[in-house]
Structure formats: structure tokens, C-alpha cells
Amino acid sequence: MESLYAVTTGVLSACGLFLTLRGRTFPVVVGLTLLSYAVNLFLFSMGGLTTDGAVIVDGPSDYADPLPQALVLTAIVIGFAMTAFAVILAMRARGDLGNDHVDGEDNREDRSS
Amino acid sequence: MIQHLIILPIVLPLVAGAILLRSRGGATRPKRIIGVTATALLVAVSIALVAQAAGGEVTYYALGDWRPPFGIVMVLDRLSALMVLLTSLLALGCVVFACGGDDEQGSNFHGLFQWQLMGINGAFLTGDLFNLFVFFEVLLLASYALLMHGGGKARIQAGLHYVVLNLAGSALFLIAVGVLYGATGTLNMADMAQRLATLPAERAGLVSAGGLMLLVVFGLKAAILPLYFWLPRAYASAPAPVAALFAIMTKVGVYAILRVYHLVFGDQAGALAALDQPWVWWLALGTLVMATLGVLSARDLRLLVAYLVLISVGTLLAGIGMRSEAATAALLFYLPHTTLVTGGLFLLAELIGKQRGKAGTRIVKGRPLHNASLLGVLFLVGAAAVAGLPPLSGAIGKALLMNAASAEQQPWLWPLLLLAGLGSMVALSRAGSTFFWRSHAGDPIEQPLAKRQLFGVAWLLAASPLLMLLAGPVSDYTQATAEQLTHPNLHIRALLPETTDGGEA
Numbered sequence: 001m002e003s004l005y006a007v008t009t010g011v012l013s014a015c016g017l018f019l020t021l022r023g024r025t026f027p028v029v030v031g032l033t034l035l036s037y038a039v040n041l042f043l044f045s046m047g048g049l050t051t052d053g054a055v056i057v058d059g060p061s062d063y064a065d066p067l068p069q070a071l072v073l074t075a076i077v078i079g080f081a082m083t084a085f086a087v088i089l090a091m092r093a094r095g096d097l098g099n100d101h102v103d104g105e106d107n108r109e110d111r112s113s
Numbered sequence: 114m115i116q117h118l119i120i121l122p123i124v125l126p127l128v129a130g131a132i133l134l135r136s137r138g139g140a141t142r143p144k145r146i147i148g149v150t151a152t153a154l155l156v157a158v159s160i161a162l163v164a165q166a167a168g169g170e171v172t173y174y175a176l177g178d179w180r181p182p183f184g185i186v187m188v189l190d191r192l193s194a195l196m197v198l199l200t201s202l203l204a205l206g207c208v209v210f211a212c213g214g215d216d217e218q219g220s221n222f223h224g225l226f227q228w229q230l231m232g233i234n235g236a237f238l239t240g241d242l243f244n245l246f247v248f249f250e251v252l253l254l255a256s257y258a259l260l261m262h263g264g265g266k267a268r269i270q271a272g273l274h275y276v277v278l279n280l281a282g283s284a285l286f287l288i289a290v291g292v293l294y295g296a297t298g299t300l301n302m303a304d305m306a307q308r309l310a311t312l313p314a315e316r317a318g319l320v321s322a323g324g325l326m327l328l329v330v331f332g333l334k335a336a337i338l339p340l341y342f343w344l345p346r347a348y349a350s351a352p353a354p355v356a357a358l359f360a361i362m363t364k365v366g367v368y369a370i371l372r373v374y375h376l377v378f379g380d381q382a383g384a385l386a387a388l389d390q391p392w393v394w395w396l397a398l399g400t401l402v403m404a405t406l407g408v409l410s411a412r413d414l415r416l417l418v419a420y421l422v423l424i425s426v427g428t429l430l431a432g433i434g435m436r437s438e439a440a441t442a443a444l445l446f447y448l449p450h451t452t453l454v455t456g457g458l459f460l461l462a463e464l465i466g467k468q469r470g471k472a473g474t475r476i477v478k479g480r481p482l483h484n485a486s487l488l489g490v491l492f493l494v495g496a497a498a499v500a501g502l503p504p505l506s507g508a509i510g511k512a513l514l515m516n517a518a519s520a521e522q523q524p525w526l527w528p529l530l531l532l533a534g535l536g537s538m539v540a541l542s543r544a545g546s547t548f549f550w551r552s553h554a555g556d557p558i559e560q561p562l563a564k565r566q567l568f569g570v571a572w573l574l575a576a577s578p579l580l581m582l583l584a585g586p587v588s589d590y591t592q593a594t595a596e597q598l599t600h601p602n603l604h605i606r607a608l609l610p611e612t613t614d615g616g617e618a
Contacts, residue, residue: 020281025273032280039287046291071243075287078250082280085257089276096269102277104270
């Protein structure tokens with residue numbers, strides 16, 4: 001399970017990073033969203049992955065760390081709000097600047113894409 | 114009441130901001146009164162905090178009375194008290210200046226301003242790595258909205274870059290916090306410092322990866338060499354009072370570097386101690402070089418001041434990179450000076466731009482200014498202070514810093530720091546002579562200066578002569594602060610009295 005989890009997180013963050021580096025605002029926003037998903041998964045796993053563990057300390061051997069769950073909840077809320085803000089900002093930039101390029105000006109010819 | 118003092122710099126702006134954001138429109142006057150009153154109260158609170166911290170005792174406020182390392186704590190020591198006081202002094206100048214008309218260009222200025230203060234104060238006071246992230250988000254969210262206050266193409270464009278970069282930075286921050294939590298099992302900075310002393314060897318790589326990722330995040334906030342490209346345009350396009358308040362934002366990054374790498378990665382961390390030192394030192398020198406070039410090439414006064422902010426960041430980080438008690442004391446003396454004076458220059462640029470009509474703050478020939486002599490004197494004081502000319506406080510700060518450099522650091526620091534000073538002097542005198550002496554034959558615009566705006570500028574620029582007059586007590590305080598910072602054991606013992614033997618909890 002751990003390797004599957006690690007690969008999932010890795011693929012998500014790689015895709016997020018790639019999209020964040022694109023030149024148009026929509027892929028950038030999607031990339032940031034993927035990146036925040038990857039981060040949330042990563043945070044969730046930072047207390048160690050356990051199955052069937054008690055939620056709180058129940059003997060020294062078998063328990064799930066409750067703190068990452070609290071942290072990931074905070075991170076999800078903040079990430080969600082930020083995504084909403086970034087979407088609105090991207091739309092505003094599209095309206096004000098006349099195109100959806102992150103630099104506000106489109107130097108290339110392929111405007112149709 | 115007195116034991117709740119530590120939380121007040123966060124609660125006060127929170128409540129004021131909530132009241133101010135209750136209605137979007139409405140009369141401006143009550144909003145201004147609430148905003149200015151809350152900021153003035155904040156100044157009073159932070160003076161009380163400095164008085165409390167000056168004795169050298171580290172005190173903390175445990176929220177919900179959950180003891181550290183389990184609960185959330187706000188920690189007050191000399192450094193955090195100094196930073197909170199600096200924030201409130203800067204904010205008072207900015208908010209009074211904004212009452213001169215800038216707050217009416219868009220909605221919700223005062224409410225967002227208060228919440229920005231809440232985030233900044235929280236970042237300075239928190240004793241917990243995850244809450245540092247939360248308060249960073251609070252201050253960033255408010256800053257996104259404030260940066261675009263009033264709208265306009267340049268602001269939207271600069272704002273987009275700023276938001277995307279900081280969102281990516283936040284993701285990296287969370288990853289770093291996750292790695293550190295996974296490796297040490299705690300988020301409380303004092304507790305983490307203690308656990309690093311007994312860290313199993315196989316986890317050292319993980320912790321140093323987490324620590325260096327944190328450095329990237331703080332470097333992005335502080336605008337260190339490869340991560341500063343967002344700053345000049347964002348600061349140059351922000352509304353004047355916001356840009357002036359942003360002068361403290363880079364210092365939040367500087368503060369975080371100081372705090373984390375002195376407390377968590379302090380001497381007790383063994384092989385992991387001073388993890389940041391080689392990186393910060395060389396990158397800070399690089400920042401100084403690039404910022405000097407930027408200052409010389411800027412064709413707009415606001416852009417010029419933005420690059421002056423970068424010079425101050427480079428100078429401060431070079432002080433951190435030296436990593437000695439004397440250097441820390443020197444940079445802490447330089448920090449209030451540079452924050453307040455660059456903030457004042459942003460405000461002054463706005464006043465000058467307003468009187469020049471179309472030419473604005475661009476450094477070109479324009480019409481003569483209506484209040485040329487008054488603005489000229491203010492500009493002279495600000496320029497001399499920021500370039501580090503004696504007798505003003507910039508010279509004292511730089512002299513302290515150069516004095517603190519060790520023999521092998523001197524050949525690097527001295528020429529770069531002095532050249533940065535020369536560069537800013539050349540650029541500022543060119544800008545000043547263009548603004549005040551080389552003008553067309555046209556008539557000045559009959560626009561009297563708003564008293565509030567003038568007060569804001571004078572309040573911030575007065576910091577430099579005041580810091581010069583009070584250099585003795587202030588440098589005593591910063592010396593004591595540096596001493597406290599380089600001995601994190603006192604800090605750790607204050608927070609975790611029962612587990613000082615360093616064993617696993």
C-alpha cells in the first residue's frame with residue numbers, strides 16, 4: 001500500500017508542477033489544484049500509514065497519529081479557498097488584460113489554441 | 114488581563130477587521146476611525162509587550178491552557194516583541210496615509226489591512242511550525258486582496274504572478290512541515306529543537322531536506338536571489354500604503370529564517386546546526402549585487418524603492434549568513450531602520466507622483482512641483498537614510514554590520530555593501546534632481562498636500578533621526594536580543610520545563 005500511496009502522490013505532484021509551469025492561466029490553476037491534492041495526501045501520510053489502528057493512543061504499539069488528520073483538514077480548507085481565489089483572479093485577468101496568458105500578453109501566433 | 118497581553122496583537126486586529134468587514138459599503142469616516150484607533154491601540158499593546166520582554170524572560174501564552182508541546186502556543190521573547198512593535202509603528206503610518214484618500218479607491222481597505230496585521234503579528238508570535246504556515250496564509254490572503262486594491266491592469270498582472278508563486282510556496286511549506294513532523298514527531302519549534310539533539314542518524318537526511326525546503330519557502334517570502342523576481346513589479350504596482358506595509362512582509366521571511374535556524378537548527382542540533390548558513394550567505398551577497406543593478410537601472414521611483422527593499426533584504430540576510438552574535442545584533446538594529454524608511458519612501462513617491470500629473474513617478478522631466486521645498490527636504494532625509502549616509506541611522510546599522518564581519522567575510526561583504534550604498538545614492542540623487550530641479554516651464558498643479566498623507570510620510574521617515582538619537586538604548590536591546598537568540602536553551606527551558614533532559618517524550 002505504501003508504494004502505491006507514494007507513487008500516487010509523486011505522479012500528482014509531477015503533473016501539478018508541469019501544469020503550473022504552463023503559460024496560460026487555466027492550466028496553471030489546475031496545476032496548483034493538483035499540487036495541493038498531492039500535498040494533502042503527503043501530509044496525511046506523514047504520521048505513518050497504519051490500518052485498523054485506534055484513533056488515539058491505545059497502548060504503545062498500534063495507534064494512528066491523529067494530528068496529521070487535523071492538519072490536513074486545515075490544509076484542505078486553505079487550499080480550497082485559495083483555488084477559488086485563483087480562479088476568480090484568472091478570470092479577472094482574462095477580462096482586464098484581454099487574454100489568458102500569465103504575462104498578460106500573447107506574443108505567439110497560435111491564438112486559436 | 115496582563116497574562117492575555119501576548120494574544121492581543123492577534124485578537125485586536127481580528128476583531129477590528131471583523132467589525133470593518135461587516136458592511137462592504139457604508140460611510141468611510143467610521144471605518145477610518147475604527148481602523149486608526151485599532152492600529153494606535155496595537156502600538157500601545159506592542160510597547161507593553163516590549164517592556165515585558167525586555168527583561169529577558171521568555172513568556173508564552175498557551176491557547177486553551179494546553180501545555181506545550183501539545184497545545185498551540187504564542188511565544189514572546191525580545192525578538193518577537195521587537196518585530197510586533199515595528200509592525201504596529203509601520204502600520205500606523207500606513208493607515209493614516211491611507212485615510213488621505215487611498216482607502217476609497219476600492220472596497221474593504223481597512224478590514225483587509227487589519228487582517229493583514231493579524232497575520233503578520235501571528236507569524237511573529239507563534240511558537241509552532243504549522244501555525245507559522247497558517248499565519249503566513251492569513252497574511253498572504255489579505256495581501257493578495259490589498260495588492261489589487263483599486264484594480265488596474267498592472268496590478269492584476271503583478272498580482273497574478275504574486276498569487277501563483279505564493280501558492281506554490283505554500284505547497285512547498287506544507288511538504289517541508291510534513292517531512293519535519295514525520296521525522297521528529299512534533300511541530301512545536303522548541304520541542305523539535307530538543308528532539309533534533311537525539312535524532313537517530315538515519316533520519317538526519319530527511320530532516321535536512323525538510324529544513325532546506327523551509328529555507329526555500331522563507332527565501333521566497335524574503336525575496337532572496339533566485340526567488341525575488343516577483344517583488345519589484347508587485348511592489349511598484351501596489352497602492353502606496355499597501356506597498357509601504359509590504360516593506361514588513363519581506364522581513365517576515367527574514368524573521369522566519371532567523372527564528373527557525375537559530376531555535377530549531379541551533380547549536381544543539383549537532384550535524385544539522387546552521388543548515389542554512391552557506392546558502393544564505395552567498396545568496397544574500399548575490400541579492401545585493403542584483404538589487405544594486407536594479408536600483409541603477411530603475412526608470413521609475415516606485416520601482417527604484419522596490420529595489421531598495423531588495424538591497425535591505427540582501428543586507429539583512431548577509432547578517433544572518435555571518436551567523437555570529439554581533440552580526441545578529443547589527444542586523445536587528447538595521448531592520449527597523451530599513452523597514453520604516455523604505456515604507457516612508459513608498460508613501461513619499463506617491464505624494465511626488467500626484468503633484469507631477471501625467472509624468473507620475475517616472476524619472477523624467479515633468480512640471481514643477483507645488484510643494485517642491487517640503488517634498489524635497491523629505492526626499493533628502495529619506496534618501497540619505499536609506500543609502501546609509503551618516504549621521505542617520507542607516508550608517509550606524511551598516512557600520513555595525515561591517516564591524517561584525519569576520520576576517521574572511523570582510524573582503525566579500527565590505528565592497529558589496531558599500532557599492533550597494535553608492536549605487537542607491539547615485540540612483541536617488543539622479544531621481545531627486547530630475548524631480549525637483551529639472552522641470553519644464555509649466556505651471557505646478559494647485560493641489561495641496563493632504564495633512565494625513567504628510568503625517569504618514571513624516572511619521573515613517575522620522576524613524577531614521579530618532580533611531581540615530583536613540584541608537585544607544587536600541588542597540589543595547591538588539592544586543593540582548595541577539596544574545597537570547599544564540600542561546601536557544603533558555604527559550605526551550607521556558608516552554609518545556611519538565612523535559613530538559615532531552616529524552617524522548
